[in-house]
Amino acid sequence: MKKYEFLEHTADAKFRAYGKSLEEAFSNAAEAMASIIFEEGKVEPKLNKAIQAEGEDLKSLLVKFLGEFIYLLDAEGFAFSRVASLTINKTAGGYRLAAIAKGDKYSDKYEILGDVKAVTYNDMEIREEKGRAWVQVVVDI
Numbered sequence: 001m002k003k004y005e006f007l008e009h010t011a012d013a014k015f016r017a018y019g020k021s022l023e024e025a026f027s028n029a030a031e032a033m034a035s036i037i038f039e040e041g042k043v044e045p046k047l048n049k050a051i052q053a054e055g056e057d058l059k060s061l062l063v064k065f066l067g068e069f070i071y072l073l074d075a076e077g078f079a080f081s082r083v084a085s086l087t088i089n090k091t092a093g094g095y096r097l098a099a100i101a102k103g104d105k106y107s108d109k110y111e112i113l114g115d116v117k118a119v120t121y122n123d124m125e126i127r128e129e130k131g132r133a134w135v136q137v138v139v140d141i
Contacts, residue, residue: 001132038111083099
């Protein structure tokens with residue numbers, strides 16, 4: 001099963017990420033977004049970064065989760081490589097996500113290919129069936 005694919009979009013970047021579970025689809029969405037910024041597979045997974053997000057529904061959870069990677073690069077210079085672990089739990093108020101991301105401190109050795117400004121709700125879809133899930137995301141570049 002492929003992790004993700006990019007879809008046609010007129011102005012922004014649109015992708016669909018797949019997984020055997022919602023957690024895997026969310027993780028692969030983070031990798032798809034990272035591949036817009038850095039060359040795939042080039043960022044070394046040297047550092048761990050704990051990520052937490054909450055949302056009233058799965059769409060808001062996905063927006064907040066992916067938004068954390070934009071924040072971490074801008075504010076802390078964290079270049080994302082991959083998600084080491086991710087759990088999504090239903091709560092009384094919606095959903096809670098906890099993840100461990102692997103990456104490295106941004107430096108000259110990592111060329112920035114593009115800039116992701118924001119994650120949008122535009123054309124967002126989340127599908128979960130028995131044994132497979134996918135998420136569709138448009139990011140503002």
